[in-house]
Every structure is written in C-alpha cells, then in structure tokens.
Amino acid sequence: MNASNIGRWMLVLPVTALFIALSWGVSLADGKGIFASKNCGSCHQIQGPAAEKTFDDQLKKKGPELWYSGSKFKKEWLEEWLEKPTTIRPLKYNSVTDKNTDKHPALSKKEADEVAEYLMTLTAKEVAKGTAEEKVTPQGKNLFIKRYSCVGCHSIKAGAQKVGGVSGPDLSEAGKRLTADWVYAYLKEPKVFKPVKRMPVFVDIINDNEMKTLAGFVAAQK
C-alpha cells in the first residue's frame, strides 16, 4: 500500500464511520421521536428500573413495560408487530376476567422499523447473552406441561390448535418475539423485570438447568 492509498483510506474510513454514526443516530432519534409523538409512553414505561411496589402500582399500568425491550424482543418481530399488531394476551392487560379486544395502534412500515430500532437500544444488564439455547426438547416440554404446568396459564401450540390457560401471555409463537436469554433471566430474577406480577416466583423451585431448558423451549415456540 503506497502513501496515496493510505491517505485515501484515512479519508474514506472516517467519512464512512461518520455516515454510519449519523444514519444510526438519525434513525434512533426518529424512533424515539415517533415513540414520543405517538404518546406510547402513556401506556409503556421506557425508564428502568422497575418501580412497582404494590398491587395498585402494577394494576394502574396500562401496558407492558418496555425499558428492557432490546433484551427481551427479537428485532424482526418488533418491526413486523408494530406495523401489524396481533393479540398476545388473551385477556386485557391486568385483567383476569375480560377478553382482550384492544386494538394496539399500528405504525407505518418506516415508523415501525425506526421505533423497533429505538426499542432495541433499551436493554437490561441482567440479561446475559448465550445463557439458554432455543430448542424444543422432551425435557422442556415435560417441564412446561407436566412438572411446573406453565401451560395452566400460558397457551402453546398442540398440532394445528392451541392449548393452555389464558391469564398469561400466549406463548404459542413466543420464539418469534422473545429471546431465550430474556426468558431465562425473567425466571431467574423476576423482581428485576416485574416486581409485582400474577405469575408465581419460581426462584429456588426450578433449578438453574431446568430454567435454561424451559427458556429454550419457550423461545423455540414458533
């Protein structure tokens, strides 16, 4: 590489880096701006850590907290869902009686992509990468259905149909939206994410290996 080539690269590299940084920055700012302009924050908390201490604190929330979205969700799913929202919870948020008929506002494709990009920047340090592997195993199925009966509150696919309870989020396609690492972290340290919730605390009930197997099973439901 001669001196003129080096000089050229010295110019090209910083300009490229600046361009990438600016594009990312603009996109991020747009996503954040759209989130604010659509008033998404009126239902979704984006500032951690979790502050709920009482049942009332939880019950007054209108929608799921999003302050750890980037650790919880898969970006492709967020992009698709924000454009064409579907029902995840069979019952209304915080209700144990009323069917969920709420229609979540839909964004345009461009808006959805930008908001997804922004949400993916909201992460929780408690979610480590590579903790659990997405995998349907007989052990995972056994833990989910028989041993701990997660199916009592969460539905999964059984052939072409769904089976399971309705008070918890539908997990029949959980693997499209959730990361195995987040499911594992949620089982392991539930109070970090949802200090007050209707799901039992399974810490010191389900052992670490079983939590990883379960998380892998849940995140493989597609």
Place this chain on the structure above:
Amino acid sequence: MITKIFLITVFSIGTIAFTGKGAAFAVSAEENYKFYCTQCHGSDGKGEGANSKPKVVGIDLPEMSVTPRNHTNPEDMNKLTDTDIESAISGGGAAVSKSTIMPPWGKTLTEAEIKDLTAYLRKLCKCKGK
C-alpha cells in the same frame, strides 16, 4: 399497647426482610386472593376462573382437564386440614399429591400470608376442615 404494636411491626418487617419474599406492603388475604388465586379459582372462589374453562376439545393434554377447586364447597373443603391447604398453596398440587396445574406459591407469598389465605378459604367455604 404501643409496645405491642411496635413489637409486631418490628417482627413483621424482620420476617419480610429475612425471607425476602411476599409483598413488601400490607396486603389482606382477600387482596392476595383477588390478585393471584382468581386466575383459576374465579373471583367468587367457585373454581370458574379464566384458566378453568376447557381449552381445546380433543387434545390429549390431561393436565388441562383438571378443574380448579371450588373454595365455596364445604363438603369438598372439609376433607382438607388447614395444613393440607397451606401445603397446597406453598408447594402447589404436587406437594399434596394433586395435579401440578396448581403452582407453588411458597416463594411468592410469606408463610404468614399463606396462613391468612387459609383462614380466608375457611371463610369462603364456611367450614372448619378436618
């Protein structure tokens, strides 16, 4: 009287701090019941909560065929001792040789809350148990 209240308060705070679980705020048994138990046992305790409805007919999943206990049925509830009820709440169905579809609440609720819930169930069934 003031000393008694003080001691109870200190003891309660100590228990919560020591066990590290349960609500860190004052909750009545009825409030706990409404928040947790009604998902399956229903708001009136008759075992007809949202998760109790038959889901998909024809699918071989025996776990889902178990119906939640009707807490207002004195005949049924009289078969259980208070200890049976406390064990079932704390360790789930598996702890009393019943279906695992009843999950364990022993790491969610404190022992005191579980005892209070047991007393609340006795009010619902208007029975004393074995």
